[in-house]
Amino acid sequence: xxxxxxxxxxxxxxxxxxxxxxxxxxxxxxxxxxxxxxxxxxxxxxxxxxxxxxxxxxxxxxxxxxxxxxxxxxxxxxxxxxxxxxxxxxxxxxxxxxxxxxxxxxxxxxxxxxxxxxxxxxxxxxxxxxxxxxxxxxxxxxxxxxxxxxxxxxxxxxxxxxxxxxxxxxxxxxxxxxxxxxxxxxxxxxxxxxxxxxxxxxxxxxxxxxxxxxxxxxxxxxxxxxxxxxxxxxxxxxxxxxxxxxxxxxxxxxxxxxxxxxxxxxxxxxxxxxxxxxxxxxxxxxxxxxxxxxxxxxxxxxxxxxxxxxxxxxxxxxxxxxxxxxxxxxxxxxxxxxxxxxxxxxxxxxxxxxxxxxxxxxxxxxxxxxxxxxxxxxxxxxxxxxxxxxxxxxxxxxxxxxxxxxxxxxxxxxxxxxxxxxxxxxxxxxxxxxxxxxxxxxxxxxxxxxxxxxxxxxxxxxxxxxxxxxxxxxxxxxxxxxxxxxxxxxxxxxxxxxxxxxxxxxxxxxxxxxxxxxxxxxxxxxxxxxxxxxxxxxxxxxxxxxxxxxxxxxxxxxxxxxxxxxxxxxxxxxxxxxxxxxxxxxxxxxxxxxxxxxxxxxxxxxxxxxxxxxxxxxxxxxxxxxxxxxxxxxxxxxxxxxxxxxxxxxxxxxxxxxxxxxxxxxxxxxxxxxxxxxxxxxxxxxxxxxxxxxxxxxxxxxxxxxxxxxxxxxxxxxxxxxxxxxxxxxxxxxxxxxxxxxxxxxx
Numbered sequence: 113x114x115x116x117x118x119x120x121x122x123x124x125x126x127x128x129x130x131x132x133x134x135x136x137x138x139x140x141x142x143x144x145x146x147x148x149x150x151x152x153x154x155x156x157x158x159x160x161x162x163x164x165x166x167x168x169x170x171x172x173x174x175x176x177x178x179x180x181x182x183x184x185x186x187x188x189x190x191x192x193x194x195x196x197x198x199x200x201x202x203x204x205x206x207x208x209x210x211x212x213x214x215x216x217x218x219x220x221x222x223x224x225x226x227x228x229x230x231x232x233x234x235x236x237x238x239x240x241x242x243x244x245x246x247x248x249x250x251x252x253x254x255x256x257x258x259x260x261x262x263x264x265x266x267x268x269x270x271x272x273x274x275x276x277x278x279x280x281x282x283x284x285x286x287x288x289x290x291x292x293x294x295x296x297x298x299x300x301x302x303x304x305x306x307x308x309x310x311x312x313x314x315x316x317x318x319x320x321x322x323x324x325x326x327x328x329x330x331x332x333x334x335x336x337x338x339x340x341x342x343x344x345x346x347x348x349x350x351x352x353x354x355x356x357x358x359x360x361x362x363x364x365x366x367x368x369x370x371x372x373x374x375x376x377x378x379x380x381x382x383x384x385x386x387x388x389x390x391x392x393x394x395x396x397x398x399x400x401x402x403x404x405x406x407x408x409x410x411x412x413x414x415x416x417x418x419x420x421x422x423x424x425x426x427x428x429x430x431x432x433x434x435x436x437x438x439x440x441x442x443x444x445x446x447x448x449x450x451x452x453x454x455x456x457x458x459x460x461x462x463x464x465x466x467x468x469x470x471x472x473x474x475x476x477x478x479x480x481x482x483x484x485x486x487x488x489x490x491x492x493x494x495x496x497x498x499x500x501x502x503x504x505x506x507x508x509x510x511x512x513x514x515x516x517x518x519x520x521x522x523x524x525x526x527x528x529x530x531x532x533x534x535x536x537x538x539x540x541x542x543x544x545x546x547x548x549x550x551x552x553x554x555x556x557x558x559x560x561x562x563x564x565x566x567x568x569x570x571x572x573x574x575x576x577x578x579x580x581x582x583x584x585x586x587x588x589x590x591x592x593x594x595x596x597x598x599x600x601x602x603x604x605x606x607x608x609x610x611x612x613x614x615x616x617x618x619x620x621x622x623x624x625x626x627x628x629x630x631x632x633x634x635x636x637x638x639x640x641x642x643x644x645x646x647x648x649x650x651x652x653x654x655x656x657x658x659x660x661x662x663x664x665x666x667x668x669x670x671x672x673x674x675x676x677x678x679x680x681x682x683x684x685x686x687x688x689x690x691x692x693x694x695x696x697x698x699x700x701x702x703x704x705x706x707x708x709x710x711x712x713x714x715x716x717x718x719x720x721x722x723x724x725x726x727x728x729x730x731x732x733x734x735x736x737x738x739x740x741x742x743x744x745x746x747x748x749x750x751x752x753x754x755x756x757x758x759x760x761x762x763x764x765x766x767x768x769x770x771x772x773x774x775x776x777x778x779x780x781x782x783x784x785x786x787x788x789x790x791x792x793x794x795x796x797x798x799x800x801x802x803x804x805x806x807x808x809x810x811x812x813x814x815x816x817x818x819x820x821x822x823x824x825x826x827x828x829x830x831x832x833x834x835x836x837x838x839x840x841x842x843x844x845x846x847x848x849x850x851x852x853x854x855x856x857x858x859x
Contacts (some may be wrong), residue, residue, distance in 0.1 A: 270707045270754060271692050280310050284690040285755055288734035293747040293764035293796065295733035295841050297485055297858045306732040306840040306858065309689045312645040321516035324586050333604050337547045337568035344563050346501060351561025354470040354501035355381075356422045356446050358850060360785035363419050365851070367790040378419045378851075383493050386415040386855060414490040415855025420472055422447050423825065424846025428510050429835040430532050430548075432517045435478065435486065438834070439497070439531055440844055442472045442852060443507035461636060462594050464505075464541040464577060471500040471507055471536075473548070476854060478839065486838040488856045497550060501563040505539030509580045514644070514731075514835070517586075533568075535589055541577035543591050545569040545603050569603040571624050580639050584648060584665075591626075592637030596655060598668070600628040630668050633657050639684045641694065643708065646687075650708065652694045654681045660696070662711045673711045684727050690734040690751045697724025697738045702801070705750050716801045717750040718763045722820060728831040732840035739828030742820070743769035745845055747857070748799070761801075765794040766857065769847050771826030786825065788849050825849045 271281040287304065288295075298305035308317070327333045362379045368389035378384055390412040422444045430439040446467075475497045477489040513533040528549040535545050544567035551560055572578060573593050580592040584600065591599045601624060633655035643650040649665045658678055664671035682696035693707040693715075703718035722742040729736045734751040748763040770789045778784070827848040834842035841858025 269710050283310050288690055289752055291749050292762050293749055294857050294859050295735045306837055317516045321518045325517055327604050341547055341568040342566040346561040346563050351499050351501055354468045356444050358421045358447055365788045370793055380419050380421045383416050383418040386413045416494050418852045420444055420850050420852055422850050423848040424829045426510050427830045427832055427844050427846050428512050429832055431512050431514050431835040434836050434838055438476045440474045441510055466505050466540045468503055469506050473498040496559045498560045507536045507538055509537040511535045511581055513583050515586050535581050537578045537581050542570055542572045543578040543581050571601050573599050579637050582640050592640045594636050596631055596633035596635050598630050598632045599626040601626045632661055641685050641687050643687050646689045652685050654685050686727050686729040688729040691754050695729055695736055697727045703738050717753040718748040719799045719801055720746050726830050728833050730833045732837045737831045739831045741822045741827050743826045761799040762796050763799045764796050767792040771823045771849055
């Protein structure tokens, strides 16, 4: 168009406004201006505040006692969000991003977010006029949307309008947005790759690791647990009776490079190196004379495959293991006879069932390639260190206490090494906490079998069962119940009010009462998770009623929000701090992100090949893993889609686990175990969010989207990322065939 050409006029008579294009939405935010810094400081939420009044909770309670269920809860944009007393963040390893007057935060925000664009005073004035007569809870005002533009409003609706929230978003973008699907190892400077979360600063971690555990190390908590928790050693023959016996004693596996896979036979409770399938002749796992491994520089794959017997129910890495041996807790399901659960006589969801069961704890050795890289040792095979034997039924849900902990100085001198506090829900309906400790006496190399007759803490709500558990702090548990209630117990109250059932000298007939017992859902709670460490007072729950619910524990009766109703609610919900959101994998073959500030409107970030059964989010990176019913494991980095909604999302099929039943010829020869094939080496692919169309999942038949029923033994039952920053790229995947694969996916 010529310079002198007339500007086109719309039919309405208005001139079209020029469009502004920018690849980075954060630079478009009208955030800072030197002429209005005082107004910005008065407008934004106070940094470091944590009172209910500043978040609008008390005002909401005074205004209404019975709010509608679709009201969005306030999230507390600029709170310190730790739930415990912590020092200010003006001196830590993450840089001085906060100060008493907010000056340093504004200076760093100016450097991270780009140049200042427009005067903020007009936006502030309009906002003040709107807030004068309107109470806003979690939803930004429309005047701010028209003043800042669509891109800025999109980001503030996801992460929050406060300076500190946008700083966290910008730093997460700089740290992890370049990771396409899998996490990268930390570089020497720490500007890329895995690291501690930005809200979990070094000072906060230090306070949680010391003052947060005084009750255990200094105030008698450890001694009290030792007096309450009762266990006795068992022989290997006695202990094996508690491990579910599979119908087959070994598993035939085909794996290796595509087109040249090899056959392996792995006995139960044995392990084999994945590298054997990627270079060399096939070999039976658990042989007395293992094949020598090639040098690490010549290996194409490193990792381990272990056979735990029956199908995996859940698995969890023990936290606070910065270096050295890593421990993995695994629980399995009871085997079926003739296609039925012979040990279940009633509905297992609402009926307590007690029978012998176990939890396996495997150890994995580490090795150092460089000072800042901790790798999975491919030369030392994993060992079954301990088997926890109980008569409480199946362990349905396991959670290690994730809060930082500093081991005792005398740990190496003691006969027992503390591993951590393991909370679990058993099929008898009780929630328990076990203080796990391993024998470390010289010469103790065999598997330890311990029968636990009582736990360090035991509780059960009346007339219902516990279904899921998570940690709120080192002394508090949040438990979901079969009747839709939420129960919060304190495992270590002051000695004067310690529950009688936790005293070794008193009767255990009286169960400790929870400090909070509140109905969140009308039906069965499937899973729950907190937004720790960003906002530990926010709790997300999924229920069989069809809704996800985000609740503030500060005021659960008024401050909550429900998701749109779904046909099948996801069985797991996990929090991802880089996204400021919860993640779920549902039967609609998608991974969804539920932002804290926009919980009612999810964002699809990946399209998985089948229904999602399990999910894992990283604690030291932004990548997530989804396990599917067809045996696929997919990796995705959701923060890329969150920050750039119009950018094509990429996902990586990590592997696919397939199970085939035994044929008639194999049965006649006495082989009823079936065969397993593990395929890997897939390339990145675009995540098409449109289902049932050309280029989508292709599951529409005559206009109807169909679902496939997959073999139970071929499903992915559980996935878990490493629990420390040194091994944050480690992944454990549990399958329905009884196999567990452990490898390092960091690149």
